[in-house]
Amino acid sequence: LAKTTQPISMDSYEGQEVNITCSHNNIATNDYITWYQQFPSQGPRFIIQGYKTKVTNEVASLFIPADRKSSTLSLPRVSLSDTAVYYCLVGDIRLTGGGNKLTFGTGTQLKVEL
Amino acid sequence: DSGVTQTPKHLITATGQRVTLRCSPRSGDLSVYWYQQSLDQGLQFLIQYYNGEERAKGNILERFSAQQFPDLHSELNLSSLELGDSALYFCASSGGTGGPTGANVLTFGAGSRLTVL
Numbered sequence: 001l002a003k004t005t006q007p008i009s010m011d012s013y014e015g016q017e018v019n020i021t022c023s024h025n026n027i028a029t030n031d032y033i034t035w036y037q038q039f040p041s042q043g044p045r046f047i048i049q050g051y052k053t054k055v056t057n058e059v060a061s062l063f064i065p066a067d068r069k070s071s072t073l074s075l076p077r078v079s080l081s082d083t084a085v086y087y088c089l090v091g092d093i094r095l096t097g098g099g100n101k102l103t104f105g106t107g108t109q110l111k112v113e114l
Numbered sequence: 115d116s117g118v119t120q121t122p123k124h125l126i127t128a129t130g131q132r133v134t135l136r137c138s139p140r141s142g143d144l145s146v147y148w149y150q151q152s153l154d155q156g157l158q159f160l161i162q163y164y165n166g167e168e169r170a171k172g173n174i175l176e177r178f179s180a181q182q183f184p185d186l187h188s189e190l191n192l193s194s195l196e197l198g199d200s201a202l203y204f205c206a207s208s209g210g211t212g213g214p215t216g217a218n219v220l221t222f223g224a225g226s227r228l229t230v231l
Binding site: 007018032034036042043044045046047089092093101102103104105106107 | 116125145147149156157159162170171172184202204206208209219220221222223224225227
């Protein structure tokens with residue numbers, strides 16, 4: 001499974017756009033890039049997933065360059081409620097029972113202020 | 115509600131004791147993953163089961179064991195508990211085709227908070 005590197009923390013203000021980048025230099029051909037959000041004392045929650053180029057859903061966008069060695073989670077117009085830890089996870093768990101040591105990195109603590 | 119059910123939500127016990135944490139995966143998911151998260155720490159992968167068989171092992175202590183039953187629910191057994199075992203224990207499932215997230219995404223439960231005194 002590809003090792004990921006993210007900034008430990010980021011600060012922003014309400015209404016700003018936040019971009020969190022994750023490096024995954026040894027990503028494999030079949031790997032997908034998935035981002036999760038975790039609030040204190042809660043389980044991580046799926047935000048967005050992509051394989052290449054750009055993916056957008058109702059809460060975020062995910063930008064993946066052609067070499068796929070990094071990805072950027074973009075949160076438009078953040079609010080106080082977006083204060084959380086954001087993890088990127090790289091791997092392919094579609095292979096049923098594939099023995100996946102799905103290891104999360106340290107994540108990025110995003111703090112949004114007024 | 116994520117569809118992954120973990121019980122108990124909170125558990126307080128003493129050092130040296132043994133506890134069992136239970137997880138029911140999302141309907142249709144065949145894989146179950148267990149994670150440990152100590153205070154202000156990241157998610158540590160413990161073990162994965164698929165359709166009743168162990169498929170991957172992380173840094174799981176020998177005092178810990180797990181299994182997945184024919185109905186796909188899983189149990190994590192923690193024995194000879196130490197103060198340092200106090201943590202949130204999360205279960206996640208994957209592999210089903212239903213729901214908005216599909217087969218390539220982990221769905222986490224709300225966690226079981228274990229406090230060892």
